[in-house]
Amino acid sequence: MPSDLVIVYHRQPYDEVEVDGQIEYRDNKSPNGIVPTLKSFFGKVDNAAWVAWKETEDTSNPQFDRVINIEDSFGKYTVYRLPLTGAQVKSFYHVTSKEAFWPILHGFKEKYNYDPVDWATFKEVNWAFAEAAAAEAAPGASVWVHDYNLWLVPGYLRQMRPDVRISFYHHTPFPAADMFNVLPWRAEIIGSLLSCDVVGFHIPRYASNFVSCVRSLEDVGAVPRVKVEPDMIAEGSALSDRTVPTEIRTEDRVVQLGVTPVGVDVEYIKSLAGSDKTAELAARFRSEIGDTRVLLSVGRTDYTKGGADQLLAFERLLERRPELRGTVRLLHVSVPANRAMTVYEPIQKELEEIAGRINGRFGSFTFQPVALISRAVPFEELVAWYQVADVAWITPLADGMNLVCKEYVAARNDGDGVLVLSEFAGAAVEMGAAVLTNPFSSRAMDFAIDLALDMPEDERRARMELLRASVDKRDTRHWAAEQLALLSPEDFGRKSAKESEIA
Numbered sequence: 368m369p370s371d372l373v374i375v376y377h378r379q380p381y382d383e384v385e386v387d388g389q390i391e392y393r394d395n396k397s398p399n400g401i402v403p404t405l406k407s408f409f410g411k412v413d414n415a416a417w418v419a420w421k422e423t424e425d426t427s428n429p430q431f432d433r434v435i436n437i438e439d440s441f442g443k444y445t446v447y448r449l450p451l452t453g454a455q456v457k458s459f460y461h462v463t464s465k466e467a468f469w470p471i472l473h474g475f476k477e478k479y480n481y482d483p484v485d486w487a488t489f490k491e492v493n494w495a496f497a498e499a500a501a502a503e504a505a506p507g508a509s510v511w512v513h514d515y516n517l518w519l520v521p522g523y524l525r526q527m528r529p530d531v532r533i534s535f536y537h538h539t540p541f542p543a544a545d546m547f548n549v550l551p552w553r554a555e556i557i558g559s560l561l562s563c564d565v566v567g568f569h570i571p572r573y574a575s576n577f578v579s580c581v582r583s584l585e586d587v588g589a590v591p592r593v594k595v596e597p598d599m600i601a602e603g604s605a606l607s608d609r610t611v612p613t614e615i616r617t618e619d620r621v622v623q624l625g626v627t628p629v630g631v632d633v634e635y636i637k638s639l640a641g642s643d644k645t646a647e648l649a650a651r652f653r654s655e656i657g658d659t660r661v662l663l664s665v666g667r668t669d670y671t672k673g674g675a676d677q678l679l680a681f682e683r684l685l686e687r688r689p690e691l692r693g694t695v696r697l698l699h700v701s702v703p704a705n706r707a708m709t710v711y712e713p714i715q716k717e718l719e720e721i722a723g724r725i726n727g728r729f730g731s732f733t734f735q736p737v738a739l740i741s742r743a744v745p746f747e748e749l750v751a752w753y754q755v756a757d758v759a760w761i762t763p764l765a766d767g768m769n770l771v772c773k774e775y776v777a778a779r780n781d782g783d784g785v786l787v788l789s790e791f792a793g794a795a796v797e798m799g800a801a802v803l804t805n806p807f808s809s810r811a812m813d814f815a816i817d818l819a820l821d822m823p824e825d826e827r828r829a830r831m832e833l834l835r836a837s838v839d840k841r842d843t844r845h846w847a848a849e850q851l852a853l854l855s856p857e858d859f860g861r862k863s864a865k866e867s868e869i870a
């Protein structure tokens with residue numbers, strides 16, 4: 368049945384489990400993260416579909432079920448599984464998206480790798496995604512496309528289905544023209560995004576950067592801007608802006624710029640945090656680590672997450688402040704996203720090398736200052752660790768939003784704990800009450816960790832109260848409501864010209 372809402376996201380929205388030779392589709396093991404948030408939209412429309420890829424050896428195999436119907440705790444929906452070969456996945460996702468786009472989106476020109484890119488395959492895969500979305504969408508449906516690996520889908524889909532409403536959401540940062548224009552395919556990408564009704568970003572800066580990229584390619588005239596809400600400005604921090612562009616007018620359409628920071632499922636995290644099981648786990652962890660303070664760092668193994676710089680800052684801490692040796696530990700959880708991606712191997716090696724050196728220099732038979740965990744910790748345990756950690760040390764060099772810092776705050780139902788957060792994480796603009804730091808500066812990193820470790824309890828609690836209010840306010844439900852408003856045509860253009868100023 369044609370769908371009123373089609374979500375186009377590279378991952379499938381369920382876990383595939385084989386039981387007695389039969390495939391069963393189950394709710395994702397992790398109830399946390401972006402997939403359940405997106406699935407929650409299925410409860411809001413009668414007919415919904417999800418388009419994702421499914422790797423297969425033979426894409427023309429007639430036995431391959433492209434369309435399957437799912438019924439789970441989120442409701443009934445259709446999943447269109449786009450068959451892709453391993454070679455197509457490698458080319459469009461692991462190479463073009465991760466080796467060429469990802470570094471540019473995060474401002475790492477030196478890591479940009481053009482040579483292995485096969486642009487024809489990228490286009491072919493994006494075209495196939497667009498065809499799948501076009502096949503699933505009812506007349507006038509809303510199609511919601513996610514992330515840079517599907518950048519060309521809106522343009523193709525617009526050619527196939529001029530009637531649908533297209534919204535595109537970026538989970539990453541969006542860089543300004545000086546950086547973005549390293550990509551030789553810039554005109555094609557921007558052209559595709561300008562065929563959307565809505566282009567979405569986490570924070571105002573990314574929307575402004577997008578406008579700068581558009582303007583480098585075409586004259587779109589004046590762009591209206593409105594004031595940024597005060598609670599989306601962290602005074603003096605690197606990513607804060609005072610005004611935000613609201614729309615771009617092209618010859619064909621008005622493209623609305625949606626700025627809606629992704630939040631976390633505060634209700635779910637609070638319920639986990641308040642459970643007896645978590646209390647038991649936290650008590651066990653505390654007794655196991657003994658009388659030391661815990662610094663916690665959690666993230667994927669990726670150069671953007673700044674893991675090595677953070678470990679070096681920890682090494683300096685133990686050098687600079689000998690009195691802290693034996694009294695403070697760093698739990699560094701760094702999970703490789705995909706072991707097939709060799710591009711991340713050197714980072715893993717670097718983390719292991721620095722952590723090993725710190726333990727060699729400052730550890731003993733019975734005490735290791737760094738615990739480097741390179742596999743995923745179950746979320747229930749992670750929440751218990753959030754509660755145990757005296758400091759959450761989240762210092763990416765660039766990060767679209769960063770949900771870990773929000774999870775830490777949501778889990779601190781005791782009202783204590785310190786968040787040290789990079790000012791280059793999108794979340795920093797909402798979390799001015801954190802100890803914001805610049806991970807490119809050793810001095811700033813040293814100052815921030817000293818401040819966090821020496822912070823008196825009343826200040827910790829006062830800051831945490833503000834942080835919890837902000838995380839509560841913009842949780843997943845808030846994000847879903849904002850997105851739904853952007854996805855439904857009647858809300859289009861709801862920002863009146865009166866509240867706008869012209870840039």
Ligand code: GDG
Nearest residue numbers: 538629666700702742743744745746766767768769770771
């Ligand atoms: C992209 C953007 C943006 C991590 N380690 C473990 C674990 N995690 C979970 C965290 C959190 C998620 O992974 C990581 O989310 P982030 O937002 O920090 O980062 P990305 O994966 O890079 O996500 C990012 C996001 O999209 C949403 O738009 O914020 O900027 O890069 O939920 O909890 N979960 C478990 N064990 C682990 O060891 N269970």
